[in-house]
């Protein structure tokens with residue numbers, strides 16, 4: 445398993461990204477020197493020139509991009525299941541552009557809060573149909589470019605549907621979205637799943653990426669999750685992808701970024 449962290453290249457309201465700020469070069473250098481092998485990158489719209497520069501910096505620091513998120517689109521109130529067709533169209537237009545960038549970065553694309561919420565009083569079925577219809581169009585583009593779409597179970601305080609692994613698998617199966625994989629996140633699982641390790645085992649056929657944080661959304665080791673059990677479950681399903689820290693930085697970015705990787709490494713080499 446490889447270890448990653450999160451980097452934003454723009455000012456996001458999301459607090460679980462460790463590395464932010466405009467000096468992307470310095471951040472990538474720091475991430476690499478701490479021993480991380482990759483990043484999940486939170487991008488805004490990016491020009492071809494900026495993308496080339498970013499690719500050069502990533503190569504220089506030998507960092508992979510596990511996932512490229514488009515949280516800025518969600519922050520504008522634009523989602524894949526928006527009740528207004530115009531907004532769904534806008535989401536698709538922006539995401540088609542984003543998927544092209546993700547393809548150049550060889551990154552997967554996470555479907556977290558960008559899928560949008562169920563409208564109050566609406567049935568789950570009608571929400572899911574709207575989401576599935578938009579996703580089918582996104583799949584056309586992502587399949588052509590070889591970008592994996594990953595549905596992420598997100599906790600109830602942030603999303604009002606698809607909170608657990610079993611619900612996401614059921615959604616994928618029911619709507620025949622067989623190209624869609626799963627991204628599971630220990631922070632959300634701690635809130636929603638009965639047992640985190642069992643939920644990981646049940647995701648075996650679908651698991652494409654992992655976000656790791658502890659119970660308090662600090663880095664692994666800063667809370668009370670059982671990381672031995674979590675890693676054991678991942679080993680038993682032969683997971684070889686990234687463990688990407690999507691976590692809040694306390695007491696500081698420097699301290700937590702080092703403590704998190706040291707902790708995971710110490711458990712992985714046992």
Ligand SMILES: [Mn+2]
Pocket residue numbers: 556596629655690
């Ligand atoms: Mn996550």
